[in-house]
Amino acid sequence: MTIQFVFLEAFSAVAVFTLFLLVTGVLLVREVWTTRDPDVRLTDGPSLSAIVPVYRDHDVLSISVESLLESEYETLTVTVVAEPNDEETLAVARELATRYDRVECLINGNPGSKAGAINHAVETSAADYFAVFDADEWIAPEFLPRAMGELQSGADVFQGRRVPRPTGPVETLAYCERIVFHASYKVVELFGFTNCRSSSTAVTRDAFDRVGGYRDLLTEDLDFAHACYREGLTVRQVRGCTNTMEAPHTLSDLWGQRKRWRVGQIEVLHATTGELPRGRLGRRGLVSIGRMCSSLLGSLLILAVVSKIALLFLLDVESTLLVPGAIVLATIGAVAIRDARDDRIDGLSLSVVLVPMIYPAFGVLTLKSLLEYCLSWDGEWYHVQKTGA
Known part of the structure; x- marks a missing residue:
């Protein structure tokens, strides 16, 4: 009887997880x-500033700047915001500003963070x-016309999709991982929460001012997304x-x-819950906190689901591994075909x-x-090596 109960409990949990993968995969x-709707695009109109905050990005900066200069939106300036002590990147930014009339180089007036660089450029x-x-982004020519079309049609913020370039085995895993999590976001989007970040993002000045810009946090973009929701x-x-x-x-x-x-998500959750005693959050603030908690809890629950999949696999129920695996690979395949x-x-x-x-x-x-955030994190953040691949 004990074995039968464990089997049924494990099977039901895996069935729910499989249904989750199927629904979110189909939605993505x-x-x-x-x-694509060409009527939403706007190729000329109000002045638009494309901001590229940089730090130790001298090898990749030309990727974003030159792709932005090929944009189909005409009334555009490209503002590169560099750190004052980053001489190599500053040299590249100044060279690009000299070569192209629509490019300007700023030195970050709020040095030390990406959030400060963006806020300084807006100010x-x-x-x-x-x-x-980001400096390593390749921006599609039609991206800004679509973004401006949506902003002119009433949106406060426009968010496109950004994916890693799968140029090798590790890079492919990074690409697929983004698809997996873009799919998982579809659940919360059904309830009105939409992610908007500090890359592949367009925003009106009014909306930027209403949320107070970006806060100096490890994941300033996640904090910005929740601030937009609360507002x-x-x-x-x-x-x-x-x-x-x-x-x-x-x-x-x-x-x-x-x-x-x-770690940045945990920091944002910590910073947001700190506003609860001051009564500044309201209903949307509580939903925002619930969204962050559910994301963390969901990732931990995955470990329990994986253990149940392993148990059922040992009991010769191979479908509990093959079916969810097939759904994930099918989702990735369908998105990859579109991207190709x-x-x-x-x-x-x-x-x-x-x-x-x-x-x-x-x-x-x-x-x-x-555990690291609670016990040993000292504010240091990991910087990924970029080579221009």
């Missing part, structure tokens, strides 16, 4: 494959619309509008980057078959990040 694939600009990108801003997310970024090239870099993001057709990627490495291992790995990563 449907969104990525949605027909010194006369534009009413801003877009933010009730309209965030338009279009995952069919895709840019690419450089992926980590080693497992150590991949792990370090993802742990930085996870749009010339965003050239293909995937055979390491794609290891993607199901992302789930237990992320559960372990979340547990480790929680």
Whole structure:
């Protein structure tokens, strides 16, 4: 009787997890494959400042700047914001500003953080619309016209999709991991919460001022997304509008980057809950905290689900492993085909078959990040090596 109960309990948990993968996968694939609407694009209009905050990015800065200069949106300036002590990147930024009339180089007036660089660029600009990108991003020519079309149509914030370039085995894992988590975001989006970050993002000045810009946190973009939700801003997310970024090239870099993001999420949760005693959050603030808690708890619950999958596999119920694995790979395959057709990627490495291992790995990563943040984290953050690949 004990064995039978454990079997049924494990089977029901795995069945729910499999249904979750199926529903979220279908929703993501449907969104990525949605027909692009050319009527929403705006190729000329109000002045737009594309902000590229940089730090030790001298090898990759030209990727974002030169792709932005090929944008189909005409009234555009590109503002590179460099740190005052980063001489190599400053030299590249100044050379690009000399070569191209629409590029300007700023020295961060709030040095030491990406959030400070973005805020400084907005403060010194006369534009009413801003877009933010990382130095290693390749920005599609149609991205800014679509973003400006949505902002002019009433959106406060526009968020596109950004994926790592899968140029090798580790890079393929990074690409697939992003698809897995883009799919998981679909659940909270059904309830009105939309992620908006500090890359592949466009925002009006009014919306930027309403949330007070970006806060100086490890994951300032996640904090910005929750601030936009708490303020009730309209965030338009279009995952069919895709840019690419450089992926980590080693497992150590991949792990370090993802742990930085996870520790940053815990920091944002800590900072947000600190506002509860002052009564500044309200209903949306409580939902925001619940969203962050559910994300962390969900990652930890994955470890329990994986143990149940392993148990059922040992009891010769192979379908409990094969079915969810097949759903994950099918979701990745469908999205990758769309990205390949749009010339965003050239293909995937055979390491794609290891993607199901992302789930237990992320559960372990979340547990480790929680313990480190509570016991030993000193504010240091991991910097991934970028080579321009």
